[in-house]
Structure formats: structure tokens, C-alpha cells
Amino acid sequence: MSRHVVARVSEVPPEGALRVVVKGRPVALFNLGGEYFALHDRCPHEGASLCGGRRVGMAVAERPGTYRLDRQGEMVRCPWHGWDFDIRTGQGWCDPANTRVRRYVVSVEAGAGLAGQALNAEIFPVSVEDDYLVIEM
Amino acid sequence: MPTAPRGAIDCDVHIPPPPTAALLPYLEPYWREQFSVRGLVGADFTLTTSASRTPLACRPDWRPAKGEDPLALLRRHVLDPMGTAIAIGHCLHGAVALHTEDMAAALCRAVNDWVAAEWLSRDERLRASILVPTQNVALAVAEVERCAADRRFVQVLVLSMLDHPLGRRHWWPLYAAAARHGLPLGIHAGGLNRHATTPTGWPSTHLEDHVVGAQAFDAQLASLLTEGVFSEHPDLRVVLLESGFTWLSTFLWRMNKIWRGLRAEVPWVTRMPAHILRQHVRVTLQPVDAPPRPEMLAATLRQIDCEDMLLFSTDYPHWQYDGDAVLPEGLPDALLPKLLRDNALATYPRLAETAP
Numbered sequence: 001m002s003r004h005v006v007a008r009v010s011e012v013p014p015e016g017a018l019r020v021v022v023k024g025r026p027v028a029l030f031n032l033g034g035e036y037f038a039l040h041d042r043c044p045h046e047g048a049s050l051c052g053g054r055r056v057g058m059a060v061a062e063r064p065g066t067y068r069l070d071r072q073g074e075m076v077r078c079p080w081h082g083w084d085f086d087i088r089t090g091q092g093w094c095d096p097a098n099t100r101v102r103r104y105v106v107s108v109e110a111g112a113g114l115a116g117q118a119l120n121a122e123i124f125p126v127s128v129e130d131d132y133l134v135i136e137m
Numbered sequence: 138m139p140t141a142p143r144g145a146i147d148c149d150v151h152i153p154p155p156p157t158a159a160l161l162p163y164l165e166p167y168w169r170e171q172f173s174v175r176g177l178v179g180a181d182f183t184l185t186t187s188a189s190r191t192p193l194a195c196r197p198d199w200r201p202a203k204g205e206d207p208l209a210l211l212r213r214h215v216l217d218p219m220g221t222a223i224a225i226g227h228c229l230h231g232a233v234a235l236h237t238e239d240m241a242a243a244l245c246r247a248v249n250d251w252v253a254a255e256w257l258s259r260d261e262r263l264r265a266s267i268l269v270p271t272q273n274v275a276l277a278v279a280e281v282e283r284c285a286a287d288r289r290f291v292q293v294l295v296l297s298m299l300d301h302p303l304g305r306r307h308w309w310p311l312y313a314a315a316a317r318h319g320l321p322l323g324i325h326a327g328g329l330n331r332h333a334t335t336p337t338g339w340p341s342t343h344l345e346d347h348v349v350g351a352q353a354f355d356a357q358l359a360s361l362l363t364e365g366v367f368s369e370h371p372d373l374r375v376v377l378l379e380s381g382f383t384w385l386s387t388f389l390w391r392m393n394k395i396w397r398g399l400r401a402e403v404p405w406v407t408r409m410p411a412h413i414l415r416q417h418v419r420v421t422l423q424p425v426d427a428p429p430r431p432e433m434l435a436a437t438l439r440q441i442d443c444e445d446m447l448l449f450s451t452d453y454p455h456w457q458y459d460g461d462a463v464l465p466e467g468l469p470d471a472l473l474p475k476l477l478r479d480n481a482l483a484t485y486p487r488l489a490e491t492a493p
Binding site: 056059060061063064065066067068081082083084093094095 | 306364365366368369396397398399400401404405409
């Protein structure tokens with residue numbers, strides 16, 4: 001397990017996503033109202049990039065004919081076949097026991113604090129003025 | 138080669154609709170007079186799909202001689218030689234296709250009372266389904282309530298092709314009544330013949346009509362599931378009658394697959410559709426659209442995962458098998474106890490009250 005600086009915080013727009021590659025693996029970074037989450041960027045069904053998926057809420061019903069949208073924007077819908085995944089956990093909504101994508105621990109760290117650490121930041125130079133997303137892999 | 142079963146519960150035998158004259162004693166006085174005044178006593182109210190002279194409608198060796206008692210024939214051809222424990226009869230009367238709701242309801246009442254008196258009371262092995270006027274749900278509910286006290290009625294009977302898909306909330310009072318009385322909803326092949334019987338338009342032949350008939354059942358299952366009938370009525374059981382069943386595997390797979398992508402349209406469906414349908418839906422054995430080699434049947438059954446779903450039936454007197462080969466070759470022996478009795482007892486709570 002090592003820590004990797006993967007992006008400037010400003011590169012993941014509000015309610016948006018960014019695809020990065022770490023140790024050869026695709027990672028989807030999501031911005032959820034200023035909270036950041038990282039999932040393996042590969043749908044377990046047929047491999048589509050989840051970064052390109054629509055951000056949706058969780059549709060729930062007390063009974064048939066009633067509709068409520070919970071957790072708005074907290075799910076990502078795979079662009080190929082519409083499978084929904086919980087951005088916070090990677091859990092698939094349908095068949096949760098058998099469908100999940102791997103989640104990585106991600107943190108926001110100030111460039112100033114990162115200076116001098118042994119980091120895998122070969123992609124770009126870390127500047128002390130910016131905040132960065134750091135994931136553990 | 139499987140032998141004909143003994144002591145089975147036969148979940149689909151046909152009670153031929155009586156001539157209208159035979160129903161007159163069971164009609165209320167107003168309707169009895171109206172039938173006479175309107176010249177309807179000679180009308181036979183036969184559903185086109187059950188036209189008695191089509192080849193599949195009756196096995197050649199079961200065709201009645203003129204004037205023979207249909208109940209005596211049922212006993213001689215099926216109940217006695219098979220030692221049938223219980224047989225559930227369906228009288229598919231054309232009352233359900235009339236445009237006049239009140240006459241339809243009156244005729245359904247007469248048919249159900251005729252079934253009780255002329256069939257159920259003459260053979261204690263018989264049970265029956267309640268024919269309901271599907272033209273009007275309130276009238277259909279009233280007929281269920283009227284008949285439910287007679288415990289020999291074990292099911293509510295509707296056709297597979299009506300004016301609206303069966304999942305619609307329009308029908309739910311009927312399902313509430315059925316579930317309240319421990320009556321499964323039996324959906325029998327057939328329709329009103331005022332809507333095309335295939336999704337692509339009217340067929341030209343009986344052949345085409347028979348082959349495509351199964352599509353109505355998968356459409357109804359899709360409707361029942363997606364509209365949330367099983368969420369709203371968790372105790373309701375649905376029995377597909379004369380539907381065939383080998384098509385179920387691909388239907389269930391497709392249902393699961395498409396639901397995964399579009400489930401936000403039906404947020405009340407919170408479990409895999411196949412799981413819900415296996416829990417709530419039962420299918421009768423005959424007609425078996427069997428694969429060409431017996432060893433393939435077991436694989437088909439495994440694919441459907443239907444050991445709790447299949448209910449034994451002869452579909453008497455339709456020509457679905459010859460001799461006593463009602464059990465298709467290749468049917469696993471291990472399935473027989475459930476197929477022949479246990480699944481029926483689990484599906485129809487009223488049967489256990491009297492099962493020999």
C-alpha cells in the first residue's frame with residue numbers, strides 16, 4: 001500500500017468526476033458536494049468507465065405508485081447498461097451481494113503538508129499553493 | 138418412460154360450458170326472462186379460442202358421443218384411471234367477453250352456481266375456479282365474495298388476454314379479495330377476441346394463434362411484476378393455466394437483465410424479478426413444449442429453477458399427449474412429489490382442508 005497524489009482538487013468539478021490511472025489501474029474520482037471518493041473505474045459488468053456515467057439519486061417507493069428520490073447525485077449509473085453504484089461505497093444497487101466496485105481511500109491534503117513526503121507524484125509537480133487528492137493503493 | 142401418476146392433484150381440467158338453456162334455472166328471474174325475450178337462449182356464448190371442433194380442443198379418443206355426460210367422460214378418461222385425488226375445473230364461458238357488464242355478471246353467477254351444483258356436488262374429487270366478470274372489477278369482486286364461502290371454489294379465474302394488462306391498479310381490488318380468501322389468481326390461456334392475439338396483429342391460422350399464445354403470459358407476468366402487484370399483495374399467488382412453461386427461463390433472465398438497467402422506473406421492485414416471480418407464480422404442466430430429446434428437459438427445468446413452481450395438469454380434454462403419457466419423458470423422478478401434490482397443496486390453501 002502506498003500513497004499517491006492523483007489530482008489537484010480543482011480538477012474534479014462539483015458533482016463531476018475525473019479519471020486517473022494509478023499503478024496502471026483506472027480510478028474514478030468523484031466530487032460529492034466537496035467530499036471526494038475514488039472507485040475503480042471499471043464497471044464489474046462489462047468494463048465501462050464509470051466516470052462517464054450519469055449522476056443519479058436513489059429512487060425509492062413506500063409502495064407501488066409512490067416515488068421519492070433519496071441521496072440525490074450520490075449514485076453513478078454505468079453508461080453502458082444502467083447499473084447503479086453507490087459513489088460512497090462502490091456497492092451495486094441491484095444484487096448488492098454480487099455487484100460492487102472497489103473503493104479506494106482518498107484524502108484531501110494541502111500541498112504545503114505534502115512537501116518533503118515520500119510520495120508517488122510523478123505525474124505532476126506538487127505546488128505548495130494547491131490542495132491535492134491523495135489515494136492509497 | 139414415466140408412468141401415469143396415481144393420486145395426483147390435477148390443476149387444470151376443463152368443464153365444458155353448458156348450453157345456455159342449461160343455465161336458465163341458475164339465472165335470476167329478471168335475466169331468465171330477458172334471455173327469453175331477447176332470443177338469447179340459443180346463443181352459446183362460446184369463446185372463439187375454445188371452439189370445440191378444432192383438432193387440439195379434444196383428443197380424438199376422448200371426443201364425446203352425442204348426449205354423453207361430460208362429467209362421466211372426465212371420470213372415465215382421467216379421474217378414475219389415474220386415481221386423481223383432486224381435479225380443479227375451469228369453465229371458460231363467453232360471459233367474460235360480453236360488452237354488457239350486468240349481463241356478464243349475471244351469467245357468471247349462473248355459471249358458478251351451475252358448476253357447483255352440476256359438477257362439484259356430483260363428484261367430491263372436483264374443485265373449481267370462480268368465473269368473474271372482468272368487464273367491471275367491482276362486479277368481479279362481488280362475485281368472489283359471493284362464491285368464497287363455498288370452500289370448493291379454490292381460485293379466481295381470468296383470461297390471459299383482457300382489455301388491460303393484469304398488473305394495472307385497476308385490478309387490485311380483485312387481487313385483494315382473492316388474497317383475503319386464500320384464492321390464487323388463475324390466468325388461463327385465451328382472450329376476448331376483440332384485440333389482436335399477437336403483438337403484431339391478427340394471426341391467420343389456429344397454428345399461429347396457438348404458438349404465439351405464450352407471449353400473452355410473459356406480457357402479463359411483466360405487467361404484474363413491474364406494476365408492483367406482488368409488493369402490494371404479498372400473499373397473492375398467480376397460477377398460469379395452459380401457458381406452457383419452457384419459455385420461462387429466457388423470460389426470467391431477460392426480466393432480471395432489463396430491470397437492472399431500468400429499475401428506477403419501478404422503485405417498488407426491490408429484489409431480482411426472477412426471485413419475486415418464482416415466489417409468487419406457479420405454472421401448470423400441460424401443454425409441455427418439450428425439447429426434442431428427453432435428457433434436455435431436465436436441463437430446461439434446471440434453467441427455470443422451477444421445482445416449486447410446477448403444478449401437475451392434464452389439460453383434459455385438450456389433445457396435449459397420447460395414451461397415458463401425461464408426464465413427459467425426461468422429467469426427473471425427484472420432482473414428482475412436488476409436481477404431483479405438494480406444490481398444489483402449497484399454492485391452493487383450500488385444498489389442504491379436504492385433501493385425501
